[in-house]
Amino acid sequence: MKKAVSLLLCIILIFSTFAFAIGAEAADIHTVQIKGKYHQAQARTMLAKVNAFRTNAVPAGTTEENYQGTQAWAWNKTGTKKLTYNREKLSYDYELEQIAMQRAAEISVYYGADHTRPDGTSWRKAHTKYNDANGYSIGENIFATLNSDSISGVQEAFEWWLEANDPYEGQSHRRNMLGTDYPFVSVAFACFEQNEVYYWVALFRSAVISSRVTTVGTDDVTVAVNLNTRFIKSIALTPNPASYVMDIGQKENVLCEGKLITTNHILSYEGSDGKLVQEPTEIKVVPTLTSSQSGVVSISGNTVTAQNTGQTVLTASAYGKNVKISVRVLQTDITGAAITLTQHTDTYIYTGEPIYPEIESVTFGEYSLSPNDYTVSYLDNTAIGTGTVTITGRGNFSGVSTKSFSIIDAADCKHNIVIDPAVAATCRRPAKTMGSHCSICGKVFIEQKEEGDPLPHKEQMQTGLEPTCTDSGYTAWSKCADCGEMIQAPVEIEPLGHDYPAVNTVTKATLTANGSIVCACTRCGEKKIDTTIYRPLTYILAKAAYTYNGKVQKPKLAIKNANGAYIGYTHYKASIPNGKNVGRYKITILFNSAAYAKQYKYLYYDILPKNTSAFTLTAAKKAFKVKWNTQKVQTTGYQIQYSLYADFRKATTFTLKNNKYNAATISKLTGGKKYYVRMRTYKTVNYAGKNINLFSVWSGKKSITAKK
16 A cells, blocks of 8 residues: 655746746734654665666665666656666755755645645745745755655655656656756755654755755754645634633633644545545644733733733634633732731820821732722721721722731830931032931930031043934043032034945846945945846847748847846847858857946757648558658758647657658558648757757648558
């Protein structure tokens, strides 16, 4: 039973003018925390297998009988021929590995058929700097396997990506590892295990950014992944409990368990019953709490603190799903609260007038009440004897608590002597001697006296502030180090104003990077002129191919920059050869101007051979004959293509390598079947030291039925 699935290689772009990403509003993106484990020690062993494949060596752990003959091959685009390769080894890139590790965690959340990331953007967005938009070729293979360990998964993923039994359209992973379409020189792999599923990612790039080996831990990790709400299938929230009754100051951890399921299926495979089995991704989530009534409770994370009496409804929210949790906050009974008076001896001198001792604090357990939490009343607070202070709770508090105090005659005061400590002189006042007095009746036992004069100020210099182009500064100034009084005031210095250079700084554009024109202040860097010089991006030939007519033919050229505007002829010179005979002609473009650095770009155009003027078909037994007017000028031979289908799918092509032929018989056909036929000429020419075939356009199609 095969328990794995792989997705097709994403399209790789170099300087492409066609690119898109599935967008998402910022409000639709949420960050989920994915717990799993990386198996990078095993993932890095994949490098040897891929390089053995590229260089035609037998991969380690694989027998010869499973890899007979040349392995570095892939189908041509028509699926009619195996093209063989012998590539250089790829280098491991550790910067690229970090991206691969993030992508492996991402596909554990959303395993999209087009490699779309969980936040809804293109897979290319994971490459934030060294990407196709900045002139690099990049590619990605992904794979998932169930109930496998990371060691056996290396071989499983590698063999899946080989796609040896697939047609051209199904060999995108294989072509990626061979680098048949793009000049890859580096690679990195990642394996992320989550819920007993192993997610594999291979990334390829046309540059090596970091060859410095990094260490990756083997412990369980938590990886942050951005998720678009449109990929969420369902979410369940369960409060535990669903209601609370609290007192003022009480704290509770409000628990709400959440489980999220994404719309995709991490993998599909053929089960024992032959049906498709699908496993959705489940993610534990932590909801956000909000209160319907402000002031009743305060919320910090999942901790709720009762603040005021009343009722409120908490809403636990996650990804558009809400559940309600009721909270009731009761009044707190402060009976028995501890009352502390400002006169800590709780003794006061009789004056004949009512005495109102001040309350310093009221505490109830760990909670301190404010004066707004209670009212105060006094009893027996005039005559000599025992008086009472009573507080009565209000607002969030109920209940009554009392505190007794004594009123005595001054003659009966037993004195509570307190020391008035000596005071050192400062620049604001003279020194004072030590003294003492009774804290109850106020009797002075030792009088405090002033001695000497105030001290002189201690001048302390303060650093001035240098002016800037736009802001004022000031000179150094001084103040007293003891009292802070200013001694010498600062003097304001006017702003300097911007200092712009006489000549602008020009960074010329290249084929791969934009340039700029900058005029910036030499002091603060503020820009007065900041213009982008966009790099050349799109090269437009009036025609990329002509048909031979015995006359000189060549295309006109136009170039657009990365902003879509045409680049003027003053910035480049284009050498376009005069094409007359059938062949491929190289166009040389030299950029060299005040805006563009000296660099070359090469294009080509073709002059194709002229086709035959006409051909006829004659039916024969399980065959047909083709006869045509010879086309000997600027040709090497002919091609005849025939198919049972009018659109020429599954066609067979017959090549005649002599332009003197004017007839051919196509045999071994099925009698009674109708065949569609077309012709074209070709010429073998030398271009860049290699022989290539240039073909004329196909003739119109004709049909004929082979005789039985």
